[in-house]
Amino acid sequence: MSSGFFPAVPTTDEVAPSPAGMEETGAPPRPTIDGREIDAELVAACRRGDPKAFEALFHATKDYVYGVALHMVRDESLAADVTQEVFLKLLRRIGQFDGRSAFRSWLYRIAVNAALDTVRRRRSPEELEEAAAHLLASRPVVTPEERLAGVDRARAVRAAVARLPAKLRLPLVLRFVAELSYGEIAGALGLRPGTVASRLSRAQRRLARDLAADPEGGRP
Amino acid sequence: MIRRHVDRYLAAYRDGALPEDLRRLVERHLARCRRCRERATEVEAGRRHASALGGVALPEEAEERILAALRRAAGESEEAAAPASPRHAWRWAAAATVALGLAFLAVRAVPDVTVVAAGGPPIPLEALALEAKARFETGAQRPEEVTGSPAEVRDWLEARGLSAALADRRTGRDRDAFELVGASDVSRPGMTAAAVSYRVDGHPVLLVAARQDEVAGAPRWGLLGKRVLYREHRGAKLLTWTNSGKAYTLVSDLPGLGQRACLLCHTDERRRRLVAELRPPA
Numbered sequence: 369m370s371s372g373f374f375p376a377v378p379t380t381d382e383v384a385p386s387p388a389g390m391e392e393t394g395a396p397p398r399p400t401i402d403g404r405e406i407d408a409e410l411v412a413a414c415r416r417g418d419p420k421a422f423e424a425l426f427h428a429t430k431d432y433v434y435g436v437a438l439h440m441v442r443d444e445s446l447a448a449d450v451t452q453e454v455f456l457k458l459l460r461r462i463g464q465f466d467g468r469s470a471f472r473s474w475l476y477r478i479a480v481n482a483a484l485d486t487v488r489r490r491r492s493p494e495e496l497e498e499a500a501a502h503l504l505a506s507r508p509v510v511t512p513e514e515r516l517a518g519v520d521r522a523r524a525v526r527a528a529v530a531r532l533p534a535k536l537r538l539p540l541v542l543r544f545v546a547e548l549s550y551g552e553i554a555g556a557l558g559l560r561p562g563t564v565a566s567r568l569s570r571a572q573r574r575l576a577r578d579l580a581a582d583p584e585g586g587r588p
Numbered sequence: 589m590i591r592r593h594v595d596r597y598l599a600a601y602r603d604g605a606l607p608e609d610l611r612r613l614v615e616r617h618l619a620r621c622r623r624c625r626e627r628a629t630e631v632e633a634g635r636r637h638a639s640a641l642g643g644v645a646l647p648e649e650a651e652e653r654i655l656a657a658l659r660r661a662a663g664e665s666e667e668a669a670a671p672a673s674p675r676h677a678w679r680w681a682a683a684a685t686v687a688l689g690l691a692f693l694a695v696r697a698v699p700d701v702t703v704v705a706a707g708g709p710p711i712p713l714e715a716l717a718l719e720a721k722a723r724f725e726t727g728a729q730r731p732e733e734v735t736g737s738p739a740e741v742r743d744w745l746e747a748r749g750l751s752a753a754l755a756d757r758r759t760g761r762d763r764d765a766f767e768l769v770g771a772s773d774v775s776r777p778g779m780t781a782a783a784v785s786y787r788v789d790g791h792p793v794l795l796v797a798a799r800q801d802e803v804a805g806a807p808r809w810g811l812l813g814k815r816v817l818y819r820e821h822r823g824a825k826l827l828t829w830t831n832s833g834k835a836y837t838l839v840s841d842l843p844g845l846g847q848r849a850c851l852l853c854h855t856d857e858r859r860r861r862l863v864a865e866l867r868p869p870a
Binding site: 572 | 627
C-alpha cells in the first residue's frame with residue numbers, strides 16, 4: 369500500500385529505497401492566520417491587492433521568515449535585509465501564485481532563495497567562515513546560573529546548526545523555525561518528501577553528536 | 589536477503605510523519621536492531637536540541653523599515669499602473685495621487701488593533717496568568733531568572749521556544765517607569781508557558797507567553813488586524829492576543845485597560861499612540 373509520501377511497502381522486512389516521482393500528501397488547509405497555516409481567503413485577498421490583507425499576512429509570517437533567514441545568513445542585519453527582500457518579492461509576485469502548491473511552500477521557497485542569493489552575493493567563503501567563527505567567539509561568558517537556565521544551550525544549538533552543511537541546515541531550519549510539514553519543506557526546497565525525511569534524520573543526528581562532543585559549542 | 593537499516597526514516601518516525609504500514613515496519617526493525625535504536629536515540633536528542641531554535645522575533649526597527657518599504661512599493665505600483673497618454677495625463681495624475689494616498693493610509697506602519705470583550709470564563713492562558721500573579725504577589729513563587737536585562741530574558745524565553753520583543757532602550761520619560769524583575773517557567777501539562785515580571789509605574793505586571801497551538805480560545809488575527817481580548821477579574825486587567833504562533837496575556841492593575849504595560853515591548857511613537865488610543869470594547 370502506498371501512501372504517496374513513501375513508496376509501496378515491501379512484503380519482506382527489507383526496507384526499500386524510495387523511488388522517484390513520489391507525490392506530496394498533506395492535510396486540507398485549516399482557516400487561521402498564525403503564520404503556520406495561511407488562510408486561503410487571506411491569500412485571495414492579497415492577490416486582489418488588498419493592502420490590509422497583505423499587512424495581516426506580513427504580521428503573521430514576518431518572525432518565521434526572519435528566523436529562517438537568520439539561521440541561513442547568520443547575521444542579524446543581513447537577515448533583516450533578506451526579510452525585506454522576501455516581502456517585497458511577495459508583494460510583486462503574489463498575483464502569480466496559482467494555488468497549485470501550498471502557499472507556505474511557495475513563501476519559504478522565496479525566502480530560501482533570497483537567503484541563498486544574499487549569502488552568495490555578499491559573502492565569500494572566507495567571510496562566511498569568519499562570520500561563523502565570530503558567532504562562536506562572541507558568546508559572552510556564561511555563568512553557571514545561565515547554564516542552568518538554558519541560555520547557554522540555546523546559543524550552543526544555534527552555533528551547532530550554523531556548522532551544519534546547507535543541505536542539512538535548510539530542512540532543519542524550515543522544520544523547527546518555520547514549523548513546516550515534511551510536504552511543505554519538500555515543496556519549498558524542490559525535494560521529494562523522502563529526501564526531506566532522510567536529511568532531517570541526518571541533521572538531527574549530527575546536531576546531537578556535535579553537542580554531545582561539545583555541549584557549550586566552544587569549538588569552531 | 590540483505591536487511592537494510594532505517595536511519596533515513598527515524599526523524600519521520602519520531603514525528604509521526606510515516607504512513608502506518610511503514611511506521612510498523614520501522615518499529616519492528618527497531619525492536620531487533622540495536623544500531624538503529626542507538627541512532628534513533630541520537631535523532632531524538634537532535635530533535636530536542638533543534639526545538640530550541642524557534643522563537644526568533646524580527647526586531648521592531650527592522651519591522652518599521654520593511655513596512656515603510658512595502659508602503660513605498662505599493663504606492664509605486666499604483667503609479668506604474670497609470671497609462672502614458674498625454675491627452676488625459678492630468679486625470680491619471682490625479683487618480684494616481686489619490687491611489688497613492690489611499691495606499692499610504694491603508695498600508696500603515698502598525699496593524700489595526702481591535703479590543704474585544706472576553707466572554708465566559710477565563711481561557712486557560714488567562715487563568716494561568718491569574719494564578720501566576722497570585723503566586724508572585726504572595727511570595728509563593730519568585731522569578732527563576734532574576735535580571736534587569738531584557739536581552740537576557742529574551743534569550744531565556746528563546747531557550748524555551750517562546751519569545752517576547754522586550755524593549756532594550758527607553759526614552760527619558762519612561763526610563764524609570766519600567767523595571768524588569770525577572771522571568772519564570774509557569775508551564776503546566778499541555779502548555780509550555782513563561783511569565784516575565786515587571787513593575788510599571790510601581791505596579792506589578794506579569795506578561796505570560798505560551799505557544800498559540802497550546803492555548804484554546806486565544807484570539808486570532810482577522811483581516812482587519814490584531815484582536816486583543818480584554819477582561820477584568822477581581823480588579824485585575826487582562827489583555828490577551830496572539831502573534832507569530834505565540835499567545836500572550838498581560839495582567840496588571842494599571843489604569844484603563846492596563847494598556848500602558850504594552851509598552852514593555854513597544855516604544856516607537858506610532859505604537860505608543862496606538863496603545864494610548866485603545867478604547868474599551870463597546
